[in-house]
Amino acid sequence: MNRIEDILKTSRMVLNAWKNTIGIYLGIAIFLNAYIVFSIRPFISMGNTTHSGITLPNIIFIFIVGITGFYEEFSVAGSMNINRRVYFIAHTSSLFIVVIFLSIVDMFSGHLFELFSGVSFYHMAELIFQIRSDNLIILPFIAAIYLFAATSGWLIRMLYYRANKLQKMLLSLSPVILLFLLQQLDFGFISERLRHTDIIPGFFVYLLNDLNILLSSILFSSIVLVNLFLCYLLIRRAPVA
Amino acid sequence: MFLPQDNEKPIYLQLASAIKDDILSGIFKEDEQIISTTELSIALRINPATANKAINLLVDQGLLYKKRGLGMFVTPGASDKIFSLRKELFKDDFVLPLLKEARKISLSTEQIIEIIMKEGCIDESD
Amino acid sequence: MNLIELNDISKQFRNTKAIDNVSITFAPNKIHGLLGRNGAGKTTLLNIINNRIFPDQGTVKIGGSSVKNDEQILRNVFYMTEKNLYPESYSLKELLNLCKDFYPTTDLSCANNLAEKFKLNMKQKIGGLSSGYLSIFKAIMALSSNALILILDEPVSGLDANHRELLYREILASYAAKAQTIIISTHLIEEIATLLEEVAIINNGKILLQEPVESLLQKAWIVAGEKSKVRRFTESMRTLRTTPIGQREETLLFGQIDNEQLQTGKDIGLEFARASLQKIFIGLTDNMEANHE
Numbered sequence: 218m219n220r221i222e223d224i225l226k227t228s229r230m231v232l233n234a235w236k237n238t239i240g241i242y243l244g245i246a247i248f249l250n251a252y253i254v255f256s257i258r259p260f261i262s263m264g265n266t267t268h269s270g271i272t273l274p275n276i277i278f279i280f281i282v283g284i285t286g287f288y289e290e291f292s293v294a295g296s297m298n299i300n301r302r303v304y305f306i307a308h309t310s311s312l313f314i315v316v317i318f319l320s321i322v323d324m325f326s327g328h329l330f331e332l333f334s335g336v337s338f339y340h341m342a343e344l345i346f347q348i349r350s351d352n353l354i355i356l357p358f359i360a361a362i363y364l365f366a367a368t369s370g371w372l373i374r375m376l377y378y379r380a381n382k383l384q385k386m387l388l389s390l391s392p393v394i395l396l397f398l399l400q401q402l403d404f405g406f407i408s409e410r411l412r413h414t415d416i417i418p419g420f421f422v423y424l425l426n427d428l429n430i431l432l433s434s435i436l437f438s439s440i441v442l443v444n445l446f447l448c449y450l451l452i453r454r455a456p457v458a
Numbered sequence: 459m460f461l462p463q464d465n466e467k468p469i470y471l472q473l474a475s476a477i478k479d480d481i482l483s484g485i486f487k488e489d490e491q492i493i494s495t496t497e498l499s500i501a502l503r504i505n506p507a508t509a510n511k512a513i514n515l516l517v518d519q520g521l522l523y524k525k526r527g528l529g530m531f532v533t534p535g536a537s538d539k540i541f542s543l544r545k546e547l548f549k550d551d552f553v554l555p556l557l558k559e560a561r562k563i564s565l566s567t568e569q570i571i572e573i574i575m576k577e578g579c580i581d582e583s584d
Numbered sequence: 585m586n587l588i589e590l591n592d593i594s595k596q597f598r599n600t601k602a603i604d605n606v607s608i609t610f611a612p613n614k615i616h617g618l619l620g621r622n623g624a625g626k627t628t629l630l631n632i633i634n635n636r637i638f639p640d641q642g643t644v645k646i647g648g649s650s651v652k653n654d655e656q657i658l659r660n661v662f663y664m665t666e667k668n669l670y671p672e673s674y675s676l677k678e679l680l681n682l683c684k685d686f687y688p689t690t691d692l693s694c695a696n697n698l699a700e701k702f703k704l705n706m707k708q709k710i711g712g713l714s715s716g717y718l719s720i721f722k723a724i725m726a727l728s729s730n731a732l733i734l735i736l737d738e739p740v741s742g743l744d745a746n747h748r749e750l751l752y753r754e755i756l757a758s759y760a761a762k763a764q765t766i767i768i769s770t771h772l773i774e775e776i777a778t779l780l781e782e783v784a785i786i787n788n789g790k791i792l793l794q795e796p797v798e799s800l801l802q803k804a805w806i807v808a809g810e811k812s813k814v815r816r817f818t819e820s821m822r823t824l825r826t827t828p829i830g831q832r833e834e835t836l837l838f839g840q841i842d843n844e845q846l847q848t849g850k851d852i853g854l855e856f857a858r859a860s861l862q863k864i865f866i867g868l869t870d871n872m873e874a875n876h877e
Contacts (some may be wrong), residue, residue, distance in 0.1 A: 219656050219659070220655060220656070223655075223656075223659070223686075226685050226686060229685075230682060230685070289671040292669045292670075292671070293669065293670065293671065293674075293682065295636065295669065296663075296665070296669040296670065297682070297683070297686040297687070298634060298635075298658040298659055298661055298662075298663060299659075299686065300655040300656075300658070302655060303655060454638060456636060456637045456638075457631075457636040457637075457669070458631070458636060458665060458667045458669055468798055468801065468802070469778065469798075470798075495760075496757075496760040496761070499756050499760055500753050500756050500757050500760065502778075503749070503752055503753060503756065503778055503779070504756075504778045504779070505615055505756070505778065505779055505780060505781050506756065506759065506760045507614070507781050508778075508781075508798075
């Protein structure tokens with residue numbers, strides 16, 4: 218079917234365009250991580266030396282891929298008269314592929330370094346939710362967080378792409394406004410009990426004095442779906458040049 | 459061949475005339491293939507449809523024929539045909555304009571004949 | 585059936601109506617010219633045909649399929665835009681391979697052939713090309729794609745005279761070799777006139793006319809002679825442009841003149857000549873038409 222061929226070809230084009238950035242980033246991130254891990258080896262005997270891998274850098278990186286990985290790729294696809302719907306599916310699929318790849322690298326490199334250095338590996342998720350990594354939910358959870366970061370970056374880029382001058386200005390101001398609103402929480406204007414420091418744990422679903430990884434994954438996945446839906450709406454009438 | 463002049467008749471007619479000239483002068487010989495319309499259109503920088511129109515006109519006039527899969531060929535006797543046609547048109551294309559111009563500058567018919575005789579003799583003795 | 589149909593297309597940008605209720609069709613397997621002055625709406629119209637921007641109203645159909653709904657129909661169209669959409673870091677070779685990917689009918693050896701003819705070094709990146717060579721590269725991609733429909737927006741933009749001539753001939757060669765519909769938009773009319781089979785003139789967002797070049801050329805005359813004689817002759821006719829030269833006057837006429845009228849005119853001493861496509865275009869789009877009482 219021609220549509221599927223187009224989606225595959227476009228995905229290949231997008232992944233090709235991203236591969237250099239991803240390669241360079243992973244090279245540096247893993248190298249630095251290895252450097253850090255092996256440099257704290259001497260301190261193992263002193264007890265309680267751990268490392269948590271490259272999860273946080275990955276989140277930041279994939280967020281940036283979301284922001285920067287759209288414009289050129291969309292322009293090239295558009296120049297060859299690729300349909301917007303087709304491009305959307307290809308771009309989303311490519312993000313999925315990269316996210317799954319990064320999740321595996323995340324877990325794998327963590328355990329690998331633990332094996333070779335003796336430094337204990339506690340993934341960020343294990344620390345937050347107080348669980349062990351043999352709990353199977355961890356990989357999907359990581360993927361959900363990465364997708365959340367990636368699609369949020371993409372959404373921000375899409376908003377900028379479709380925005381006129383005024384809208385762009387408002388967009389740039391929105392983080393400031395958001396922070397301002399969060400500060401208001403501290404003054405108790407919105408809720409007596411809620412403070413801005415409750416937001417992040419809330420995201421990870423602090424439920425009944427206990428953080429729940431499954432619900433957290435579901436929450437992030439839902440936001441991913443919302444982000445993708447909004448991106449789709451924005452791409453439908455996106456002009457090419 | 460020639461370059462299309464935009465102040466005269468339509469390009470396809472100019473092209474047809476040019477091909478006829480070439481048949482007359484022997485560049486395109488009888489039962490021999492002439493230049494293809496593709497080559498014509500590229501060389502003269504004209505739309506292939508225009509070149510085709512010229513060729514089709516000559517086919518209608520019985521001067522060219524098509525050999526399937528090969529191209530256009532000159533009909534036997536085309537040269538003679540063009541020759542006699544040109545003779546017929548000689549009066550309209552050359553003599554009448556000559557007379558008109560002569561009237562403008564007040565040349566009498568005798569004077570015209572005198573000039574023709576003189577130039578004609580010089581010409582024929584070549 | 586690759587008929588390109590536009591119906592009631594309009595597009596407004598802020599305060600200007602860029603395209604004003606345009607309905608036009610482009611017949612398949614012909615070389616069409618879309619002629620217009622700077623800012624007349626050529627690029628906007630072509631962008632709409634290729635679904636790059638959206639009309640405020642109206643539909644575009646290719647081969648009966650709506651360009652808005654059918655995901656695949658535009659894959660038969662290669663659109664060479666004036667604006668560059670290719671990232672600077674991409675290499676020419678990379679882009680050609682992408683072209684082969686997305687347009688399976690692409691002939692890479694043809695592309696390399698053309699690159700040689702134009703002396704284009706394929707080892708460069710997009711960012712390293714001059715504007716002229718960028719046009720050349722885009723044109724090479726378009727011609728090698730072998731798409732059923734080629735839409736070329738100002739294909740000779742930035743090209744020197746030698747390259748322009750070469751490109752015109754290559755367009756003809758490509759067209760002669762296969763069944764292809766080509767739409768060329770340009771404001772360089774004199775050069776392109778002989779390549780076109782049909783021409784559409786757009787002015788201020790409206791289509792002034794669309795017809796075969798040949799029949800259009802039959803409709804225009806330049807009449808020259810003594811002022812009063814010319815004026816009397818052209819009394820009830822549509823004149824586009826009048827140039828006085830002392831006691832003489834030269835007028836561009838738009839309309840048929842039969843042989844009788846021609847003879848009558850010549851008899852009273854008027855001179856007649858055919859007008860070139862460019863002269864006709866200038867006359868029609870100059871907005872200088874005089875009204876005859």
